[in-house]
Amino acid sequence: MTKTKQLNRIDLIFKNENDCKEILQKSFDRSHEEIINEMVNSGLKGRGGAGFPTGLKWKLTAEETEKKKYVICNADEGEPGTFKDREILTRVPHKVLAGMAMCAKIIGAKEGYIYLRGEYKFLVPDLKKELRKFHDILDELGLNFRVEIFMGSGAYICGEESALFESMEGKRGEPRNKPPYPTQCGYLNKPTVINNVETLAHSYTIMKYGAKKFRELGVKDSWGSKVFSVSGDTPIPGIYELELGMSVQDFVDDFGDGDTKAVQVGGASGFLVPRKRFAKSHIGYQGKLTGVSLPTGGSMMIFNSSRSMYNVLNNYLDFFEEESCGQCTPCRVGCQQLLKGIKAVKRGEKPAAYLDKLLKLTDTMRLTAKCGLGQSVANSFSSIVENFREEMIY
């Protein structure tokens, strides 16, 4: 395989920097307005996948007049193929905490939580050590803000922000109706900033190097770098920080094994990009320059020609059927019917045309499911069935 070019490997998030106290001091010396402008101008969008502008989120919460507010770090990383937040919390937890402190100062929060995925229990002892150091720094800087760890219990849906609040409040982890949004009515119905682990670490970078530097990377609508979890048929699996805006072709040239047939962008709830679309699909948030959005947190699963796309889809649907919270019918029944349906077509019990009915069902789910889980099942289902139909049939 001849490589035309190698993607730019960025070293901002994982750079070994231990100057949180100085960076926090520097940002505390600036006005709230200046910090918010810096965040807004950076163009940073949520790295958990939803892509909401971070600066705007902080601004809206700061404008709320409630006395009690919260900052929550969403570390409930459960999307299949995604493991980058674990690495960030292992290697640079102080940057995440610094991001939380900056946000707390601006919005006026005194309490913060790291909602940690249940399976990441092994990170707790080191995180607690880091929290002790962090609280000492905050005391020295005179900021009254404390962060605690809240353990998740293993439900994928609790990564959805409102289900996460419900679970923290001791209820079933089920998504709420929106609006109201967390900036007005989040944890305990108080204004809350909830940011993904990586988003908070980027906010540290922005405070240290400035919005201008951040925008030197990436493309319009998708500024900056992104941490990707690269897995599957690749000789170099792992965690990589790359510039947004790259084409899937460039990614495959770098990370594929020379026989890549498809790439799943954004985990099981993302899109499968087949070889014929590699060159035209770009990785980033929806915008002029990007053909593929990142509905989740930067998972890149590479499949070579030895893989059955039917098996891939079957695994995804199995996962969604299991993880659907069951609250709304389109998702609860839809996931079951999709799984049953593809099995029936594969066994020859239903004609190939039945796949078209299932595609219509995913359209209905996209329109009527209550939250992102049920809405995004359509992404992988339609991109796999439409591009690998022959592998789905008997």
Ligand code: SF4
């Ligand atoms: Fe629950 Fe699925 Fe409905 Fe979301 S879409 S509320 S996960 S049943």
